[in-house]
Amino acid sequence: MKNNERGIVPRKIKGFRDINPELNQLRWKIITKASQVYKKYGYQQWDSPTLEYADNLGKYMPDKDTIDQGVYSFRNPELEPVLKKNGKELRDSSNKVVMENHHLAMRYDLTAPLARMYSESLWTRFLQKNLTETNIPLFRRFQFGQVFRYETKLDPGRFREFWQLDFDTIGTTDVAADAETCMILSDAMEAIGLKRGSYIVNVNNRKILKGFLESLGVNELKIASDNGSEITSILQGEELEQAILRIIDKADKIEIRGVLQELGKGRTDTSGAKIIGLKLDKSIISEIENYLSAFENIPTREKVLQKLGNLGIDNQTFKEGLEELKKIDAILSKIRYKDDRVTFTPTLVRGMAYYTGPIFEVNSLQTYTDRKGNKRQVGAICGGGRYDGLIENFLGIKASATGASIGIDRLAELLQLTQQTDDLEDGPVFIVLFDEHLMPEYQQIAHELREAGIDTEIYYGLQKGLKKQLAYADKKNCPFAILIGEDEAKAGIATVKNLKLGKDKTMQKIKDKNEWRAKVQAQIKRENLVQYFLDAQK
Numbered sequence: 001m002k003n004n005e006r007g008i009v010p011r012k013i014k015g016f017r018d019i020n021p022e023l024n025q026l027r028w029k030i031i032t033k034a035s036q037v038y039k040k041y042g043y044q045q046w047d048s049p050t051l052e053y054a055d056n057l058g059k060y061m062p063d064k065d066t067i068d069q070g071v072y073s074f075r076n077p078e079l080e081p082v083l084k085k086n087g088k089e090l091r092d093s094s095n096k097v098v099m100e101n102h103h104l105a106m107r108y109d110l111t112a113p114l115a116r117m118y119s120e121s122l123w124t125r126f127l128q129k130n131l132t133e134t135n136i137p138l139f140r141r142f143q144f145g146q147v148f149r150y151e152t153k154l155d156p157g158r159f160r161e162f163w164q165l166d167f168d169t170i171g172t173t174d175v176a177a178d179a180e181t182c183m184i185l186s187d188a189m190e191a192i193g194l195k196r197g198s199y200i201v202n203v204n205n206r207k208i209l210k211g212f213l214e215s216l217g218v219n220e221l222k223i224a225s226d227n228g229s230e231i232t233s234i235l236q237g238e239e240l241e242q243a244i245l246r247i248i249d250k251a252d253k254i255e256i257r258g259v260l261q262e263l264g265k266g267r268t269d270t271s272g273a274k275i276i277g278l279k280l281d282k283s284i285i286s287e288i289e290n291y292l293s294a295f296e297n298i299p300t301r302e303k304v305l306q307k308l309g310n311l312g313i314d315n316q317t318f319k320e321g322l323e324e325l326k327k328i329d330a331i332l333s334k335i336r337y338k339d340d341r342v343t344f345t346p347t348l349v350r351g352m353a354y355y356t357g358p359i360f361e362v363n364s365l366q367t368y369t370d371r372k373g374n375k376r377q378v379g380a381i382c383g384g385g386r387y388d389g390l391i392e393n394f395l396g397i398k399a400s401a402t403g404a405s406i407g408i409d410r411l412a413e414l415l416q417l418t419q420q421t422d423d424l425e426d427g428p429v430f431i432v433l434f435d436e437h438l439m440p441e442y443q444q445i446a447h448e449l450r451e452a453g454i455d456t457e458i459y460y461g462l463q464k465g466l467k468k469q470l471a472y473a474d475k476k477n478c479p480f481a482i483l484i485g486e487d488e489a490k491a492g493i494a495t496v497k498n499l500k501l502g503k504d505k506t507m508q509k510i511k512d513k514n515e516w517r518a519k520v521q522a523q524i525k526r527e528n529l530v531q532y533f534l535d536a537q538k
Contacts, residue, residue: 013160014154014160015151015154015159015160015161016159016160016161017159017161021424022421022424023412023416025422025424025425026412026415026416026421026422027163027408027409027412029192029193029422030165030192030406030408030411030412031144031163031165031408033188033191033192033193034165034188034191034192034406035142035144035165036191037184037187037188037191038142038167038184038188039142040187041167041180041183041184042140043140043141043142043167044140044141044142045141045142045143046114046117046141046142046143047143047145048107048110048113048114048116048117048143048145049107049113050106050107050145050146051104051105051106051107052104052105052107052112052113052116053102053103053104053105054071054073054102054103054104054105055103056112056113056116056394057071057105057107057108057112057113057116058112058115058354058390058393070108070149070150070151071105071106071108071148071149071150072105072106072148072150073103073104073105073106074103074104075101075102075103075104076101076102076103076104077101078101079099079100079101080099080100080101080102081097081098081099081100082097082098082099082100086127087123087127106147106148107147107148108147108148108149109147109164109166109405110143110145110147110164110166110405111166111168111354111387111390111403111405112390114141114143114166114168114170115390115391115393115394115401116394118139118170118391118399119391119394119395120394122136122137122395123395126394126395126396131395131397132397133397133398133399136170136171136391136397136399137171138169138170138171138172139169139170139171140167140168140169140170141167141168142165142166142167142168143165143166144163144164144165144166144408145163145164146161146162146163147161147162147163147164148160148161149162158410159409162407162408162409162410163407163408163409164405164406164407164408165405165406165408166384166403166404166405166406167181167184167403167404167405168401168402168403169401169402169403170391170399170400170401171399171400171401172400172401172402173400175324175327175328175357175358176327176331177402178324178328178357178358178360178386178402179327179328179331179332180331181358181360181384181402181403181404182201182203182328182332182337182342182360183332183335183337184404185201185360185362185382185384185404185406186201186337186341186342188382188406189201189362189382192411192415193415193420194364194420196340196341197340197365198364198365198366199362199363199364199365199381200340200341200342200343200362200363200365201341201342201343201360201361201362202343202344202345202348202360202361202362202363203325203328203342203343203344203345203348203358203359203360204325204344204345204346204347204348204349204358204359205321205322205324205325205357205358205359206321206355206356206357206358206359206385206386207317207318207320207321207324207356207357208308208318208321208322208325208346209245209248209321209346209349210241210317210318210321211313211315211316211317211318211319211320211321212291212311212313212318213241213244213245214315214317214318215313215314215315215318216284216287216288218240218244218280218284219237219240242353243278244263244278244280244288245349246349247259247262247263247278248288248292248347248349249349249350250262251292251347252379254267254269256289256292256293259288259292260285260288260289261275261277262275262277262278263277263278263280263284263285263288264277264278264279264280264282264285265277265279266279291311291346291347292347294307294311295307295345295346295347299339300339300343301325301329301332301333301339301342301343301344302329304325304343304344304345304346305322305325305326305329305344307346308322308325308346309322321357324357324358325344325358328358329344345361348361350383350385354387354389354390355385355386355387356385356386356387356388356389357385357386357388357402358385358386358402359383359384359385359386360382360383360384360385360404361380361382361383362380362381362382362383362406363377363379363380363381364377364378364379364381364414365377366378366414366418368417368418378410378413378414378417380407380410381406381407381410381411381414382404382405382406382407382411383404383405383407384402384403384404384405385402385404386400386401386402387401387402388400388401424477425477426477426478426479426500427455427457427473427476427477427478427479428454428455428456428457428476428478429449429454429455429456429457429478429479429480429481429482429533430456430457430459430469430472430473430476430478430480430481430482430499431445431446431456431457431458431459431481431482431484432459432466432469432470432481432482432483432484433458433459433460433464433469434483434484434485434486435485435486435489437486438484438485438486438489439458441484441489442458442484443458445482445484445494445529446458448529448530449529449530449533452530452533452534454530454533454534454537457476457478459472459473469481470497470499473499474499474503478499479498479499479500479536480496480497480498480499480500480533480536481496481497481499482494482495482496482497482529483495483496483497492525492526492527493523493524493525493526494523494524494525494526494529495521495522495523495524496521496522496523496524496529496532497520497521498520498521498522501519501520502516502520507519507520
């Protein structure tokens with residue numbers, strides 16, 4: 001090969017992984033345990049495609065303004081008709097159907113596809129004008145699957161391909177559904193294996209934050225160039241609100257001091273990059289600082305509610321948010337979901353712009369030691385909230401919805417970093433290949449064992465040595481090995497080696513080979529082989 005010739009190198013794309021049996025086992029434990037909790041509350045499993053039309057996914061990536069930022073997208077190689085808002089084909093001035101290679105995108109979460117799926121099921125009623133905000137059907141589903149995001153910074157537990165496990169309720173304005181979301185998240189964490197006190201479900205309401213910002217009277221912000229010679233942009237209304245909230249949302253990463261700097265003149269981060277500030281009025285920044293510091297270390301939901309009530313904020317948005325939090329607290333308190341499981345955090349933002357009411361975030365309270373010896377936390381492992389506007393993008397009416405998502409890979413990372421994983425599950429019973437002429441007999445034994453419900457594997461590798469075969473079996477965590485050579489076949493017996501027992505620390509102390517062999521190996525009559533393994537499973 002020429003030194004400067006382009007080659008094909010076996011490598012993964014950055015942010016993507018190969019998943020080994022240990023991680024797969026952990027993933028499926030999380031999925032199975034959480035799904036059982038979801039089902040207890042009446043949710044059914046639905047699935048949506050990995051690939052969607054980009055315009056169906058909207059533009060709701062965290063801190064991104066358009067669909068082509070933060071997602072994997074491309075043009076469909078197939079030409080398809082462009083559709084009008086009523087679903088009919090768009091035609092040009094010659095009455096020809098306008099065709100296009102539509103923009104497609106890998107789903108970046110499971111909520112936007114849910115909105116498309118729900119809306120598509122109601123599309124006929126929408127066209128018939130038989131759909132209003134008061135007659136939309138109740139729909140509750142859970143789903144798990146891969147999602148894809150172009151994350152620029154890959155912290156521990158963050159990847160560009162990862163799995164989420166969602167549950168959502170569409171078609172309810174009842175805040176009891178939000179209280180139930182807190183209960184489900186708490187139940188799911190404990191079902192997965194997180195002990196009470198090692199996690200916390202943080203709850204806030206976007207109306208609280210929105211009402212607080214309204215009370216400051218920030219309606220418009222003109223952002224000038226660094227020298228002040230010209231206005232570079234104007235932020236108003238919701239756009240301005242989101243700009244402020246994005247900065248507040250960084251508080252756990254850049255601390256209060258960094259937040260205040262970005263709300264003001266800006267700051268220089270650790271890499272030397274200059275972050276342009278919003279240049280808010282100093283009095284407004286001071287009010288935001290007072291709000292953020294007011295809710296540090298308040299131990300109970302009751303005291304948080306008292307503190308919020310004492311702020312004296314008298315606009316309707318804030319009052320609605322406060323009343324909704326009170327209802328959530330009343331329900332949780334009635335069924336004894338105490339402050340050690342669910343707490344109110346009035347500074348919680350969550351990045352998604354589509355949240356309109358209560359928001360939820362589960363944080364691990366556990367620490368781990370990184371490679372440099374520093375104590376660190378994984379941070380948020382679940383999140384969600386109420387979103388009332390997603391369906392409106394499709395059907396033109398609000399369909400109130402609420403739900404949350406478990407970040408399967410992030411939670412798995414936490415369990416691995418804190419040594420809370422189970423031992424690797426047993427592999428199959430392993431049949432050693434001693435003699436090619438005995439392959440029909442090996443296959444017969446494997447067939448009988450599988451028929452009895454016992455996973456069984458015959459060795460087919462090129463390296464036929466006994467040590468190589470047993471090393472292969474150990475790597476797959478096989479509990480037993482069956483050894484049948486020509487002598488055993490003639491005698492109608494099988495030697496069964498207990499591989500798990502052979503690796504036990506107490507067995508390793510035995511120096512006498514005959515004594516060790518007598519404990520880990522057994523001669524089993526061929527006709528009793530299936531029953532032997534059935535008894536071993538008990």
